Amino acid sequence: MTTTIDPPERRETAADKLRQGRHAISERWHHAPRWVRWVLLVAVIAFFYALPNKEFYQYLGPIPTPGANFTQVMFTVSIYVLLAVGLNIVVGFAGLLDLGYFGFFAVGAYTVAVLTSPSSDLKTLWPWLAVVAIAIGLTMVSGVMLGTPTLRLRGDYLALVTLGFAEMIRIAAVSSEFLKGQRGFNQIPHPPGQYADGRPWFGVLDARPYYWLVLTLIILVVIGVRNLTHSRVGRAWISIREDEDAAQLMGVPTFKFKLWAFASGAAIAGLAGALFAGKQNFVNSQNFELLNSIIILAAVIFGGSGNIVGAIVGGGLVAYMIERFRGIELFGIELYEYRFLFFGLVLVVMMIFRPQGLIPNRRRAAEFKDRRKEVIVGE
Amino acid sequence: MSDTEQTPAVPAQAAAPAVETVDKREPLLEVDHVTLRFGGVVALNDVDFTLYKGEILGLIGPNGAGKTTCFNAMTGIYQPTEGQIRFLGQKISGKKRHQITRMGMARTFQNIRLFPEMTALENVQVGADAHHKTSVIAALLRLPRHWKEEREGREKAERLLEFVGISNRMHEFARNLSYGEQRRLEIARALATDPKLLCLDEPAAGFNPAEKEELLQLIRQIRDQGVTVLLIEHDMRLVMGVTDRIVVLEFGKKIAEGLPAEVRDNPKVVAAYLGVPDDAA
Structure with missing residues (x-):
């Protein structure tokens, strides 16, 4: 230098x-x-x-997306935020490089699809709400199943195995008869609830109720994650990230807590998958490309790994930016086609000027009263 | 469990020497004819000694004598090829590292290994968490146990930081602490696990004489609160000043054991440290 x-x-x-x-x-x-x-x-x-009300966002200048329904975009953004919050537990707090996080999202979405859709071989046709808990539970189980053998590995090996996991899920979705491949599952039921006049809360045309539902769940999930990270559990995760050997020797059952990190992250992805399936009405193998795993990981790092607000901002901005390019033409070129090029450029610039992310993990003192006292003592 | 009473955290009591109350014959850690081979290399060769409750034992030897290897075998990082290590009468081998810590053995590292992106307070809290039982569910839902253990852990951590003398740096990230402060923080973190045995791996490395003196004081205070101390050091003078007994290793073998004065005058030890003069060989 x-x-x-x-x-x-x-x-x-x-x-x-x-x-x-x-x-x-x-x-x-x-x-x-x-x-x-x-x-x-x-x-x-x-x-x-x-935000998703037209009466409101029409005054927001360049923020609404010109080439796509802004409400739909906001729903996608909210799903990415939820995923980023979940992945941040695994990557940001516990320091486990998970390249296949989207696989858990797929497990959640497919669980809902298989149990509710009339195209499913099971023909159970259960209502959406009944299946959400099952989807979260199964995703957690898949997280534990993947984690039990692999969390004994460290660093690069773990990254490879998780990458393999996501590909396995995707390939199973493409080629398994049971999971219907490209044809997919249709008529997945929406979340329940209806207005006095009989119209459902969660319809086909209006994405706002779904967005509000996800937003509410994000708030609940963030409260939960915050409770975890501000406790013994969070300290264990961070100590594992910082120095796994030292953590073990200080009495942290590292394997158990790594497994919990994996399971909690997976549960959040499962929830996101269930919400996605309930909104889309249709799930097929094209929804779960590897690229998505990479985008979420990039979002977490972009926002500031190990910081919940950072993950929210990262997930939101990345998902939003990608959609923002839609419908913009420059010299006759549709910019949306080049969205990942810009995304890559932004990431490169970030890594040069702000490698710790937009809102880095600079966690502050538990109580700032103490901190002021300390300053006085220091002087 | 008597964990809380054992916490060595009240500096005021430290002045009273507690040596005479110690039952020298109650074994805490037994290294029973331990041999450790890495491939063809014999790192430890039939090493055999016992650590009694309440004493400060020095484990010394020239560089490469196998001190840290011995240490790692004791804390369960290496499995002995032959022989066994017993802590409080129980075999160490086969136990997980965190279980060994919970049994009451804590250590510091020769090259400092703190959690750099955590504050000093949080580093010590991690140690205190070794005996906490708050589950993920309890933490998620903020059940009473979470609050109780959180408060206990925090108070204990504050007490210990005070004890090692860095409480004014409580909310600083560990990586921002000075070298000496980091060494003290490591000791505080280890003490937070309520150890019966505290193993210090060259705690004075890189210290100047004044800092070494302060450290010796601290080690005595820790012992006076009922914690047995195992001290690895290759600086003979430092060890002489603080230990009750000394074990000397050379080339993976125990060559002497005894009171500091005995060991100092032992010709084998002198030879190991100074080399043997040609005419005396």
């Missing part, structure tokens, strides 16, 4: 400024009174609940 002639100093200052800027924001946030934080949080959540 020091061998280059001019950049070191200039880049240092630029990076410093950036860091200070971010630091100031996080500092302000953490030193803001509790009620201010709550008001801001509620405002942000309210914004996202209001």
Whole structure:
């Protein structure tokens, strides 16, 4: 680094400024009174609940997507956010490189499809709501089944095995008669509920109710994940990420907690899969390309691995950016065709200027009162 | 369990020497004729000694004598090829590492191995969690056990950081601590597991004389609170000042064992450390 002639100093200052800027924001946030934080949080959540209403988003300038139904896009975005929150447990907290996370999403979606769709060989035709819990449970079981032999492996090996897992699921979906391949499953029921006049809450045309459902579940999942990470469980995960041997020797049953990380991440993916199937009405093998696993992993790293807010922002932005390119033409070229090129460029730029992600894992003191005290003592 | 009473965390008590109350004959850790081979290399050759409750035992020897190997065998990282290691009368081999820690054996590392992206407090809390039983469900739903153990763990961690003298750095990331602070943090983290035996692997490496003196003080305080200490060190002078007994290894074999003064005057030990003069050989 020091061998280059001019950049070191200039880049240092630029990076410093950036860091200070971010630091100031996080500092302000953490030193803001509790009620201010709550008001801001509620405002942000309210914004996202209001977002898919045309009466609201038409005033948002360039934010709505020109080439796609913005409400539909927001549903996709919300699913990616949910997945990013789940994968962040595995990759960000426990430090396990899982390249096949989308496989669990597929397990969730297919469980719902097989048990509810009339095209299924089982012909069980159960209602959607009854199957969601089964989908989550089965995905967790598949996570434990994959994890039990493989979580004894470390690093690269684990990445390879999980990659293989996702491909197995995909190939099974393509070629198994039971899973219907390209033809897929149709008429998967929607979530229940109807208005007074008999119209269902969750219809075919309007994606908003689905989006609101996912958004609500994201909030619940985030509360749950936060509870876990701010406890013995989260400390165990992070200690495993930081130094697995030392963690073992400090009494952390590492295998057990790695398995829990895998199972919790899988459960969230299973939930996302079930929601996706319930909304799409149709599931076939084309929904589960390997690329999706890569996109979610990239989203987590992009947002800031090991930070829940980072994962949310990363998952949301990545899914949104990809859709935002739709319908934009530049010199007669449809930019959507090149969406992954831009995505790649953004990632490369990120890795150069901000390798720790947009909102990095700079977890702060548990209580900031203590921190102020400490500053005073330090002086 | 008497874990909580054993927590060596009240510095005020530290002044009172507790040596006379120690029953020297109660074995804590028995290294029973242990041989450890890696392929053709004999790393430990029939090493045999016993660590008694309440003492500070020094394990010394020139570089490459097998001290750390011996240490790793004791903490369950290596399985002995022959012989066995018993802790509180139970065989160590076949036990998982975290189980051994829960039985009451904790260690620090020659090259510091903290959790760098966790705060000092959280590092120690991980150690305290060794005896916690909050399940994933309990943590997820914030059941009373979570709150109780969380509070206990935090208080214990704060006490221990105070004890090792870095409580003013509590919320700093471990990687931002100075070298000396990191070494102290490792000791605090190990103590948080409520060890009956604390194994320190060259804790004074890289310390200046003043820091070494402080460390010796700390080790004595730990012993005075009822924790047996095993100290690996190749600095003879440091070991002489603090240990009750010393075991000397050379080339994987025990060449001497005894009181510091005896060991110091033992010709074999002198030879191992200084080399044998040609005319005396």
